[in-house]
Amino acid sequence: MTFSILAFVILMLMGMPIAFVIGISGVIWFLQQPYLPKVIPIQLALSQTQSFALLAIPLFVIAGNIMNSAGVTKKLFDFAGVLVGHMHGGLAQISAVLSALMGGVSGSSIADAAMETRMLGPEMLKRGYPKGFAVAVNVWTSLVVPIIPPGIAFILYGSIAQVSIGRLFAAGILPGLILTVVYMIVIWISAMRLKLKPEREKRAAATEVLRSLRANIWSLVFPFLLIVGLRGGIFTPSEVGALAIFYGIAIGMLVYKEMNLKKFFTETLDNSLGDIGSIMAILMMSQVFTYGLVWERIPEKLSNILLNVTDSKVLLMVLISFFLVFLGLFLDATAMILMLTPVFYPVAQVLGINPIHFALVFILSAAMGNQTPPVGASMYAGCSVLDASIEEYTKASIPFLISTILVILLLILIPHLTLIVPNLIFGR
Known part of the structure; x- marks a missing residue:
């Protein structure tokens, strides 16, 4: 395995796409095994595409892109503005709340970072936000998206570790909301220091909030329908993904009326093919x-x-978490979940760590890799939109990095934060 790991490091440092890095390193190992048939790598790669459980991934990717094309994003943006536009650093606060809301319809941190930076970034610069801070806000708040259901990371992890995907979805709700609140506090402190003004003079009246809530009810109700369907045994995760596609099309065409067949084929499916291709190649x-x-x-x-x-559960989870955060400097989050779940999950089982608790800490720690330099995909998506340098972004990211690590430590120390919702919905 030494030559494979060496090849992995060299190819990664050369900048080769991560799917090819993983595949070539694996093939090198097979070439060193004289007694193993050389057709096995092909069989293994193809077998991954035949998994019924993993069928949920392309379905949820398509559903997320449909929701964006259907006008859901704009509606949720308006709703977030009503909720937090009166706070200091209003646009940045809107980014945090919008990411939490988008978690229920998208599931992709990278897509959310690019979308929110494109939507909010230019306006932030006009209002005097430092460029690095504007990018950091939109990129780091997008970390909430894969944690609030339906997250693709949960489907990957649940399929590999044979853990209930429904419980994982439910377990992500409270940690996702905690992370959102922590980011809002960081933004508020930074906004006070940078003297960034609110977007509106006073808090929205209750009637305005209710009116905005009513306009967004079709978008907000989806994650709850998803969990109810899984809890009741009505749908499997793959079937929920298919339902999400029809639900998104219905919202876009019949409710918001911002989607048509031309937009569906030329924009939604085109974006979905690229997203699905990259995920399945790594898979x-x-x-x-x-x-x-x-x-x-x-x-x-x-x-x-x-x-x-x-033999301490807490110390072991801290060690694994920091190892994942470190690897995230060089590896894609999806790749880490796929490669390291079979490595670390058995260790957690030996010590009797609750599999749902371990999964949430594991996924959040791995997902940070999309936000951290030098290879963070979400980071590059945000920086490219506003033409910000990695140095500007990194400097502004420090408060968000520290706060995220503190949230991970909080989840490790208080397992109940990850277990209370799934236990309420699915039972102990």
């Missing part, structure tokens, strides 16, 4: 690489090492 290649890890008994060896270091 296929990761199976090849993971086969070598399991064959070499890497999970078992790592488990023994970690258990020799500590």
Whole structure:
């Protein structure tokens, strides 16, 4: 496995797309095994595309893009403005709330970072926001999106670890809201320091809030319908994804009337194909690489090492979390979930850590990789829209990075924060 890991590091430093890095490294390992048929890597890659559970991924990707094309984003933006536009740094506060709302319809941190930076970034610059801060706000608040259901990361993790995807969806609600509130506090402190003004003079009246809520009810109700459908056993995750597509089309064509067939085929499906292609390429290649890890008994060896270091659940989760945050400097979040779930999940099982609690900490720690330099995809999406430098972004990101790590530590120390909602909905 040494040559495969070495190839992995070299190819990654060369800037090769992560799917090819993973696939080539896995094939190199197979070439070193004289007794294994060389057709196995092809079989492994293709078998990943035949998983019924993973069918939910392309369906939710399409559903998220449909929701964006259907005018949901603009409606939610207006609703967020009514809720928090009166606060200091109003546009930045809107970004935080909008990301929480988009978590219920999108599930993609990268797409949300690009969309919100494009929507809010230019207006932020006109109002005197520093460029680095404007990008950092939109990029870091997008971290909430994959945590609030329906998140694609939950589907990947649940499929690999054989953990209830419905429980994972429910478990993400409270941590996602906590993260949103923490980001709003960070924004408020920064806005006071930078003397950034609110977007509106006073708080919206209750009647205005209710009117805006009524206009957005079709968008806001979707994640609750999703969880109710899973809890009642009415739908599987894949079937919910298919339902989400029809739901989004119905909203776009019949309710908001901002979608037509031309827009559906030329914009929505076109964007979806690119998103699905990149995810499935990583998914296929990761199976090849993971086969070598399991064959070499890497999970078992790592488990023994970690258990020799500590038998404390809290300390073990802290070590794994910080390891994931560090790897996020170099690896895509999707790749980490696919490759490292089979490695670390057995360790958590040995110590008796609740699988849902561990999953939330694991996914949030891995998802930070999209926000951190030098390879964060969400970071590049935001910086490219406003033509901001990585240095400007990194400097402005420090308060968000620290606050995110504190939230992760809070979730580790208080498991109930991740378990209370799924236990209420699905039972203990």
